[in-house]
Amino acid sequence: MAEFTNEILIDAPADEVWAVVGAAERQAEWFPGMVSSTVEDGIRTIGTAAGGFLLEKILTVDHEQMRFEYTITGPLQFEHHLGSLHVESEGDCSRVSYTQEIRPEALTYALRAATGDALIGLKDLVESGKYSRGFQEVEGVDA
Amino acid sequence: MGRKILFVTTDQQRYDALGCNGGTVARTPVVDALAADGIRYERAHPQNVVCMPSRATMLTGQHIRRHGVWMNGVPLPAEAPTVAGLLNESGYRTGLFGKAHFEPFLDPFLRFPENRMGVSGATRGEAGPHRGFERMEFAGHGAAGLVHYGSWLRDNHPEHMAGYFPVLDMTLEVNPDGGGDTGAPQVKHNPVPRDIYHTDWVADRAISWLDGLDSSEDWFCWLSFPDPHHPWNPPESELHRVPWRDLDLPAGYPADASERERLLDLKPAHWRRWYDGDLVSNYEAPAKWVPASLTSDQVLEVNAMVHIQNELVDEALGRVLSAIAARGWDDDLDVIYTTDHGEFQGDFGLLFKGPYHVDSLMRLPLVWRPAPTSTGQPAVVSEPVGLIDLAPTFCQIAGVDVPSWMDGVPLPLSGDGVANSVRAGVTTEWDSLHPNGTEVHLQSIIVDQMLCTRYEAGTCHEGTEGELYDLTEDPLQRVNLWDDPAMGATRDDLVGALDETLPDRPATLLPAEAAV
Numbered sequence: 323m324a325e326f327t328n329e330i331l332i333d334a335p336a337d338e339v340w341a342v343v344g345a346a347e348r349q350a351e352w353f354p355g356m357v358s359s360t361v362e363d364g365i366r367t368i369g370t371a372a373g374g375f376l377l378e379k380i381l382t383v384d385h386e387q388m389r390f391e392y393t394i395t396g397p398l399q400f401e402h403h404l405g406s407l408h409v410e411s412e413g414d415c416s417r418v419s420y421t422q423e424i425r426p427e428a429l430t431y432a433l434r435a436a437t438g439d440a441l442i443g444l445k446d447l448v449e450s451g452k453y454s455r456g457f458q459e460v461e462g463v464d465a
Numbered sequence: 466m467g468r469k470i471l472f473v474t475t476d477q478q479r480y481d482a483l484g485c486n487g488g489t490v491a492r493t494p495v496v497d498a499l500a501a502d503g504i505r506y507e508r509a510h511p512q513n514v515v516c517m518p519s520r521a522t523m524l525t526g527q528h529i530r531r532h533g534v535w536m537n538g539v540p541l542p543a544e545a546p547t548v549a550g551l552l553n554e555s556g557y558r559t560g561l562f563g564k565a566h567f568e569p570f571l572d573p574f575l576r577f578p579e580n581r582m583g584v585s586g587a588t589r590g591e592a593g594p595h596r597g598f599e600r601m602e603f604a605g606h607g608a609a610g611l612v613h614y615g616s617w618l619r620d621n622h623p624e625h626m627a628g629y630f631p632v633l634d635m636t637l638e639v640n641p642d643g644g645g646d647t648g649a650p651q652v653k654h655n656p657v658p659r660d661i662y663h664t665d666w667v668a669d670r671a672i673s674w675l676d677g678l679d680s681s682e683d684w685f686c687w688l689s690f691p692d693p694h695h696p697w698n699p700p701e702s703e704l705h706r707v708p709w710r711d712l713d714l715p716a717g718y719p720a721d722a723s724e725r726e727r728l729l730d731l732k733p734a735h736w737r738r739w740y741d742g743d744l745v746s747n748y749e750a751p752a753k754w755v756p757a758s759l760t761s762d763q764v765l766e767v768n769a770m771v772h773i774q775n776e777l778v779d780e781a782l783g784r785v786l787s788a789i790a791a792r793g794w795d796d797d798l799d800v801i802y803t804t805d806h807g808e809f810q811g812d813f814g815l816l817f818k819g820p821y822h823v824d825s826l827m828r829l830p831l832v833w834r835p836a837p838t839s840t841g842q843p844a845v846v847s848e849p850v851g852l853i854d855l856a857p858t859f860c861q862i863a864g865v866d867v868p869s870w871m872d873g874v875p876l877p878l879s880g881d882g883v884a885n886s887v888r889a890g891v892t893t894e895w896d897s898l899h900p901n902g903t904e905v906h907l908q909s910i911i912v913d914q915m916l917c918t919r920y921e922a923g924t925c926h927e928g929t930e931g932e933l934y935d936l937t938e939d940p941l942q943r944v945n946l947w948d949d950p951a952m953g954a955t956r957d958d959l960v961g962a963l964d965e966t967l968p969d970r971p972a973t974l975l976p977a978e979a980a981v
Contacts, residue, residue: 324900355574371575372584372611399635427900428637428748428980429571431538435978436574456575 323402323425326434330418330441334448336411339418340388342448343407346380350457352443355436357456366392371456378405401425418444468836468862470552470685471789471800472855474523475778476516476564476606477694477818478804480828482775490707491772495783496802496832501843503800503834504878508849510891510911511806514818514826515749516566516694517541517981518894519805519852524548524567524596526856526871528892530968535896537748538979540568540577541596546870548856549597552685555865560600560674563667563689567596569979570610571637576978579603580611588613598687602670604663606632606691607698613670614663625657630696637980641751645697645770646709649763650754650816652770655698659777662700664692668781672788680792685859688785690778693808695817697770699777706776709762709769717812717825717941718764722757725814731945733920733930735905736821740814744925746903747819748980756815764811771810796838799862801855803831812941820895822909822918822932823942827893833858833876846880849891849911872968889962898977910963916942917959931956 332339342348346366350359358369361380368376376398382391388409394400402425410417420437424430446452480486483493485500486507511519513529513536521527521534521541526548534541553559568577575581578591583603595601604614607629619626630653634640645652659665671688678684692699719725729737738744742755782802789798807826809815818826831850835841853873860867861875874887890912897905906921914936922928931947933956938944946952 353574355576370573372573372580374573376573397635398637401636426636426638426752428633428639429573430900430980431977432569432571432573432979435976436576439574439576 323423324427324430325421325423326430326437327419327421328434328438328441329420330445331412332416332418332445332448333414334416335414336388336409336416339416339444339448340385340409342444343409343418344383344385344388344390346383346390346392350454352447352454352457353436353440354443354454355439355456356454365395382406398429466681466797467683467864468839469683469789469794469798470557470859470862471785471798472685472687472859473782473800473802474563474687474689475693475775475804476689476691477806477808478775478830479807479810479825480830482693482771483830485832486830490712490768491775491779493775493779495779495786496830499800499802499834500832502837503832504841504844504846504876506831506833506850506876507845507847508891508911509803509829509831509851510827510849510893511829511852512893513895514806514820514822514893515747516564516805517569520566521545523805523852523855526853526867526873528853528872528968529894530970531872533971533975535894535974536898536977537981538569538571538977539975540978542975545596546868547597548859548871549685549687550594551597551865551868552859552863553594553597553599555863556683557863558678558682558684559594559598559686560671560684561598561687561689562602562671562674563604563663563687564691565596565601565603565689570605570981571979572611575611583610583612583616586613586616600674604667604691606694607663607696609633614666617666618661622657622661625661628655628657628698629653630655630698632696638753639749639751641754643763645766647760647762647766649697649759649766650751651696652763652766653696653698654701654704656701659700659702662777664690664774664777664781667691668785671785675785675788675792680794683863685863688782690781692778693771693774697767697774699770699773703773703777704769707769707772709766712765712769714761714764715768715811717810718761718814720761722814728943729813731943732932733926735925736813738925739819744903745901746897746899746905746925747817748899750817750819759811759814759816767816768810771808797836799836799839800834801832801858803852803855804829805852820897820905820907822893822895822907822916823934824936824940827909835862835878841878844879846877848877848880850876851891853891889966890959892963892966894967896974900980908963908967910959910966911936912959912962915955915959917956917963919960919963931960933959
């Protein structure tokens with residue numbers, strides 16, 4: 323199993339960052355390459371810019387601990403996957419950590435790189451109101 | 466008006482694939498004729514034995530350590546200088562048709578421009594020429610993937626999408642499934658009509674672009690066939706060309722299992738460990754497939770498929786050359802034909818590729834047919850050259866000074882040995898840091914007919930191992946002389962030459978951003 327964590331410091335209070343991270347249906351607003359994210363019955367459906375989709379089961383939305391966890395359930399059939407986001411206060415800012423565990427490992431590097439982009443996208447959205455690449459194009463919203 | 470350049474690459478093609486190199490199965494009259502009229506190189510080596518690093522070297526003329534693409538999945542930096550850009554700035558029209566792979570394929574969130582072009586159908590980069598190419602139309606190894614061919618097939622012939630072998634499984638690992646008549650991995654009988662198979666599509670797209678150019682323009686066209694790389698699924702209609710049951714087993718395949726294992730045990734440990742299914746060190750070889758399970762019949766069927774794919778490439782190249790001749794360009798046309806790396810095809814009981822620096826993966830076809838109006842004479846060059854030398858050669862053909870950022874030297878026009886007086890030998894590197902923790906590092910140099918490989922410490926090696934082969938006496942690389950006391954001085958000289966030739970590693974490795 324492979325595991326990686328990306329982190330970023332965001333110049334905003336933790337509850338403001340958590341308001342975005344903890345809203346599962348908002349992920350496409352800040353994750354580059356996602357064009358849609360909808361939630362129904364605890365399952366999040368992600369539309370990707372490549373024309374595909376991902377199904378994710380939401381495991382945890384802990385508003386007190388500001389922790390969000392999910393697992394990819396389809397159409398990819400991983401033996402194990404766990405994605406977790408955690409928001410913590412750090413002075414007047416917030417530190418966001420995004421960890422993924424995956425087996426088999428083929429998608430490790432691609433997810434690690436995309437997750438790094440996603441945290442930058444989250445920072446852009448929270449600090450500057452700038453939506454991510456795919457979301458801008460599909461929704462026709464301004465950066 | 467200057468010389469036009471047709472740069473033809475296949476993917477994963479062995480030296481012995483071609484008739485001009487002694488191949489006796491696939492009929493390759495087109496490239497054989499180019500060789501007869503031009504220069505045939507008998508010792509062309511890649512600087513890395515997988516696609517992305519090797520292609521980055523072809524495009525930049527740089528060592529792996531210079532351009533930084535140390536493994537598949539590491540994108541060539543956007544700001545990297547390219548020979549296509551240099552030629553384009555010098556007035557050449559530039560196009561690439563087929564497989565690029567300067568950026569990762571496995572890209573679900575479309576992080577890379579090549580993949581965004583493939584999905585959107587754009588043929589020009591988002592900010593102008595991409596990596597120096599004014600026009601790019603991509604194909605990969607089948608119907609899937611973020612490439613123009615996949616989109617075209619889906620839009621025009623969706624009924625043939627499923628005919629191709631699915632390269633990846635539902636975990637995005639390389640698919641270990643077998644097919645064909647023997648159950649060989651990545652083999653499938655493909656009902657796709659020959660005229661819409663990707664080999665002919667690539668030729669069609671290049672011809673279309675060339676047809677749109679003014680006769681007076683100079684151009685650089687990279688015709689980049691994805692075959693004969695796995696999956697091995699040529700059009701079913703063509704299987705009659707090479708019935709696998711009629712083939713002889715390749716010389717490099719020891720049919721007796723105990724002999725295979727004895728030979729593997731003479732090499733550093735990762736050879737036998739992969740064979741036994743105990744090691745995964747290269748994503749492109751199916752992790753769930755065990756080479757020890759490979760049968761003689763499967764070796765034959767894989768080889769038959771490859772020969773068929775090679776024949777189709779040769780015929781498609783013939784169509785492109787005919788179109789060029791019809792435009793009246795032939796007298797000013799330079800054609801360079803090569804590939805990015807080789808393939809085991811059963812040698813040592815193995816398929817695919819990985820950290821194994823032997824002729825199966827490193828001895829490549831390379832043919833240069835200079836423009837008939839130039840002064841070159843037909844020749845055979847036996848001194849080692851590298852794919853690193855291609856970009857400087859393109860500069861020389863175009864009359865452009867070879868820039869200092871290129872590490873290679875123009876290919877020699879004759880076998881007089883002058884070209885390699887500027888360097889000790891030709892090097893090849895491998896560095897892998899697999900997500901499963903496997904770490905392998907090796908570097909090789911070929912000088913004259915001696916091939917020397919040094920291993921660094923990793924998860925499979927202590928850092929004291931090596932391989933040394935006398936290619937004249939041991940063309941199948943079965944006798945490892947590394948620990949032979951009588952060869953100690955030769956080994957040490959070659960390791961010294963390796964250190965002298967390779968640039969230092971960069972202080973920081975570029976990150977791998979995908980598995981492939």
